[in-house]
Amino acid sequence: MIIKLKQHAARKQIDHLTDWLVRQNLRVQLSEGEFETIIGVIGDTSHVDLHGIEGLEIVDQVIRISEPFKTANRKFHPDDSAVRVGTQQVGGGAFTLIAGPCSVESPEQILEIARKVRAAGATMLRGGAFKPRTSPYDFQGLQAEGLELLKQARAETGLPIVTEIMNLNHIELFADVDVIQVGARNMQNFDLLRELGRTRQPVLIKRGLANTIKELLMSAEYVMAGGNPNVILCERGIRTFETYTRNTLDISAVPVLKELSHLPVIVDPSHACGLARHVPALALASVAAGADGLIIEVHNAPEKALSDGAQSLRPEQFEQLARRLARIREAMLP
Amino acid sequence: MIIKLKQHAARKQIDHLTDWLVRQNLRVQLSEGEFETIIGVIGDTSHVDLHGIEGLEIVDQVIRISEPFKTANRKFHPDDSAVRVGTQQVGGGAFTLIAGPCSVESPEQILEIARKVRAAGATMLRGGAFKPRTSPYDFQGLQAEGLELLKQARAETGLPIVTEIMNLNHIELFADVDVIQVGARNMQNFDLLRELGRTRQPVLIKRGLANTIKELLMSAEYVMAGGNPNVILCERGIRTFETYTRNTLDISAVPVLKELSHLPVIVDPSHACGLARHVPALALASVAAGADGLIIEVHNAPEKALSDGAQSLRPEQFEQLARRLARIREAMLP
Amino acid sequence: MIIKLKQHAARKQIDHLTDWLVRQNLRVQLSEGEFETIIGVIGDTSHVDLHGIEGLEIVDQVIRISEPFKTANRKFHPDDSAVRVGTQQVGGGAFTLIAGPCSVESPEQILEIARKVRAAGATMLRGGAFKPRTSPYDFQGLQAEGLELLKQARAETGLPIVTEIMNLNHIELFADVDVIQVGARNMQNFDLLRELGRTRQPVLIKRGLANTIKELLMSAEYVMAGGNPNVILCERGIRTFETYTRNTLDISAVPVLKELSHLPVIVDPSHACGLARHVPALALASVAAGADGLIIEVHNAPEKALSDGAQSLRPEQFEQLARRLARIREAMLP
């Protein structure tokens, strides 16, 4: 950690600060220049409150140099970690292809899609039961009934299920869900993350629309700090000035997350883009960038979709995409 | 609502769509051009699912022209609405000056600050009991104890209290809080908003870091749709590429929110800026832009602050600012 | 084009507007609703000034639905266009691999790199002679001498040269340059674009840091409107709140640009990322997304680079990347 002091900071106050830092078991080095004085702080500063120090009158700026995330940090865990989901694993060399509708709508709908995506090569089934909708007047999902329909589809097809939780009181309801998804809007719903840290279920955390790569890792840290190591990271696009696509897929997040963390990284090209016709290009790009998997929206009849139809592929489109993905993955082998 | 069709859309599919729209009690007008065909849809489209229509093969783009928010919409409620808080009101010509520490730390701390900000002209006391922290290792607030300390300070000073809720299970705990704050990170925690719609307590909703002005109004709509009209909107800065300030205060949001909605609008210059030395300029600017109030961080000893000290004013600085604010407000009178 | 009128717009003013539109040879359709009245305008509106109409008292909002770009628009030119560069072509099925140093530094440096990148499979040589530097105190490039060194390297290796122009007075100086690059900071230097429209040389236009996909196409339109059809589009990252990478590569721009326009699209992963270690992942992703080529920084000794060393690959790294790119391109074949 680097602390830049204001010009003319009083010696007495500087000593007061450095003494305090030393008491925190940190090593301190003072560099005094003509126009700035800098304190270099060496050691584990993850428990030190930056803002408290920034609040000091003599401090101009505090720059954290070592990452505040620990358990998610590759520095302390050099090898890729894999998350077990039933008989499968996510990460660690495996490729995970999650597909399904935005919303679960009916037994027929979810079952038909589950069968088709499995046939096309999907390894897990996604489907929204509880839907985060910007408008209180929009369809909010089939909720508990939706979860039941997903479990029936799982029983029929053997595909593990991935679905979003929006309420920390639903954790028991989700006890039998294979992968619990935390949506972008809840990435910093810290109470929810903390509760998920008490379970041992796989948690897929989507990056928030305005959250940095490091903030995503801090949210993973919340779950892991609670004792649950089974975290999967998901890049799903960030919000920028570009409006042609719904969001801007930050493809760089894939190699960067894999550099900074040992956790598996998957990409959601459907929400990133919002336009079904461009989902294949983004899916192929994500695999070429090194993603451990994809989560893709597939609908049997987009024209009837109750939500997000615009970004859903038809099963035949998904099947064709899956074939192309396989070729890219092969080309990626060492 | 405007629906732009793809080139060469089949007549049969176009008719199928227009018939469906008419069945939704909407008026439809078809405009066929050489390179595009457009369907103009007139009527209340707030219940129509855009994405469902965008999913149609023949549809290129759907543009919603009327706002999807109703109860928060000034169109349907031309006069300013005021929110009652104890004997005070927020909005409707009143000016609300909320001040206090980022976090409640001790009985002495909160009481001392409460007395000082009241003396300086604050009309309400703010203080964090439950703190949203990016890192699980940072101080999380005194929680329930913090609420008690706030109530003691209220008893002593008569200042209504404003504090943040992070968990929908805490609503009973907050039953006696005068203004419940929804933080930026929870602006789209829809389950929390829905629960708050069941109360009749004043709710102050902060704009999310990546949320548009209209999304803020949709979050207000969630609370109001539940029957709670007591919503206060708060601009607190958005996330942009500029890093000198913690966030970028979107000052334009003040006049725009007051144009689009009848709800009171206040500004939080402390979180928007993150630098105490620039808080006064932003506070004065907010009042000149037409804000109904301000929420400002004040700490008795920023150098000891456990969180966000960097953005807290000292009581004497706040007192000086309050005097300048009064002069600007006077200059704003017609 | 859709014109949304204010509530209670006077009939007389509405008629005045619709008459004016009809005089512009546009078809007009009026849709009057309870809360809004909309004018649908059909025809070529590319010459109509939106702002002029938005300025009207009765107008609430103007939404352009057809794209304002014509010659660059795929709608009017369905087939991919290819740009001829010497014996090569860019786009139209070809793959262009441009490589070279950020700055030309010496005869030995540029020649050594040219030989190595050609050996590795590069099809063109890049190198900066005139450098856009944020600081007036930084190295500004070898300028005219740099152009000469590039031409010598071309003579030796046969590689066409790609280099940036910053000043419209330099067009004669660039007469013998194979591909003239317009940098991100000059994407909307309209006088420069207009001058380049008077030549027939291939022009590679980089997307500006804050420019939309459609604005990039409008800049291409400037060059093409002048009679120069030889435009190559380049995505090089946009500026967002994420600071880990220098910019955020907008990978979606590749399929979107190819949908909206017939022009070739290449990607610059080096500037998008700013970190050499992540350039390969972004390069592979760009090809998988459908890019027609790449422009990559390669330096013989990054530790000695006078500029942008952080994002330059060493020749052996480039050679290894080129092999991987070839495998991905093969996997992309139908």
Place this chain on the structure above:
Amino acid sequence: MIIKLKQHAARKQIDHLTDWLVRQNLRVQLSEGEFETIIGVIGDTSHVDLHGIEGLEIVDQVIRISEPFKTANRKFHPDDSAVRVGTQQVGGGAFTLIAGPCSVESPEQILEIARKVRAAGATMLRGGAFKPRTSPYDFQGLQAEGLELLKQARAETGLPIVTEIMNLNHIELFADVDVIQVGARNMQNFDLLRELGRTRQPVLIKRGLANTIKELLMSAEYVMAGGNPNVILCERGIRTFETYTRNTLDISAVPVLKELSHLPVIVDPSHACGLARHVPALALASVAAGADGLIIEVHNAPEKALSDGAQSLRPEQFEQLARRLARIREAMLP
């Protein structure tokens, strides 16, 4: 400057780097920690190329702590500097109110507006002669003729004129312009800035849509490094995800620019907002934030405006705003 080294950096390479730094007359301090090693560099690093160091294999990150701008830096010039324009001055306690049409359209138009804005209290006249237009098909301004009309209006009213330059070959043409404006799109047109540094005319530099506050100061530095100290900074809104307003006025830029630099700071609320009805609120806010002046679009008949009518005030609206501005300025006096 702080240099963070990679883990396991070789001693030999570290020494090589520190020796090099010392040869640049910089003081160096090495701090070796368990997980990171940091080199603190003290002294004038404005001439040191960050990227060159970042390119080193052993370097993980370089953080510049002292600002790279010198002549514009308040640290080296604590007092406000004022720019002389005819008998007026900009900054240094004066308030500058620049008003006029987006484009000069005719002798009658510019003269009528000039008379009216002067009567309302404007101190300078603005008007576009050369217009930067996104589309090559839009009106490009009256160009040289427009400059003549501005000079006639100046002769008639005595108001100094402010107008935008887009082409470095026009500097002679602008020799008699009182304040030469560099538009947002040209903020990093470094060749243009360098040429303006050779003149001694006042230069008003608008912040680019995606440029940081510090980049704006670096562009000022380009002009000042050439020997022209007469630079005026202008905040005019940045591009963010919010689309309701054309851009997002970064009101914080006003106090921050005045903290970092001694140069005068003015605000353009018209372009920042794009909506005439919200220009007054932003203008009042800018003055309350400490701006030294405003540049506001005023048109005699917005419904006839050839460009940007949507953001232009009518003279009577401007006159009313000027009265309100005067009251706010009075309230701002110590």
